[in-house]
């Protein structure tokens with residue numbers, strides 16, 4: 532199974548860029564249980580990486596290791612250009628982490644939570660107030676700023692959590708299941724926030740159980756299963772890994788349809804829709820072959836569409852889980 536289809540950012544000297552996150556051979560066990568069984572991860576700076584896996588796959592463990600909260604048993608990693616083993620302090624200064632157990636203190640107001648973060652980052656008082664006000668505004672929390680955080684909705688708490696993380700202006704942000712438990716609207720809102728972080732140059736390392744989320748946000752996705760990366764690449768690359776893709780040619784003229792169907796014997800016919808389905812991985816090479824064939828036979832399709840399997844198909848094919856979209860929710 533190809534495991535590194537994604538492009539890696541390169542420095543001018545040809546070495547992989549070290550300012551994102553890169554890890555090789557990370558291993559972690561708890562007693563007899565191997566949680567991470569030698570995983571490699573490469574996240575170029577300024578991109579979104581999604582570590583996708585079911586409950587208990589080891590996603591949080593990977594985030595904890597890369598954010599210096601726990602140590603790996605084996606393996607090397609660089610985060611923001613710093614070595615995980617020897618420069619943990621520098622890494623902590625470069626990253627922000629929001630986890631499933633948020634840093635938000637429910638007993639104090641949203642604003643006070645922000646001030647607390649500003650103090651932790653040793654910002655002068657006036658600067659702290661300015662940054663807090665700016666971030667509360669950016670995350671649509673100004674109105675709620677003076678209310679205890681315990682009164683906030685799930686989405687507001689997540690937004691406050693990210694706002695608190697941004698007080699330190701991190702270049703790399705780890706978001707551990709940022710939308711778990713959020714309703715669809717709050718989830719879309721969070722996606723917007725994540726996109727705006729990336730457009731501001733931040734590198735985002737997120738974990739998720741939601742295929743749709745990885746598909747929406749990530750430049751690169753790694754599927755974590757049984758402690759191993761089952762596949763890695765862009766959503767499109769992953770979708771091409773499994774069969775099921777096809778090119779669909781639709782015709783409006785019955786005679787043209789019949790003539791195409793009789794010469795394309797491998798195609799599956801849909802007589803009602805006057806469409807032919809040709810198995811294809813959707814690659815440029817295969818598309819060109821189909822177009823060349825159409826040109827050479829003088830057959831003109833009214834519509835040509837490429838269908839690739841969705842991430843659900845990939846996920847369930849590669850992890851061996853039963854196919855059920857509900858499982859992924």
Ligand SMILES: Nc1ncnc2c1ncn2[C@@H]1O[C@H](COP(=O)(O)OP(=O)(O)OP(=O)(O)O)[C@@H](O)[C@H]1O
Pocket residue numbers: 561566584585586587588589590591592593740
């Ligand atoms: N401190 C620990 N001691 C023992 N086992 C642990 C510890 N931390 C995690 N585990 C186990 O490691 C496995 C992976 O846990 P992890 O939290 O990394 O998974 P995850 O992919 O983030 O799942 P979830 O989506 O449920 O958070 C689980 O089986 C968990 O029980």
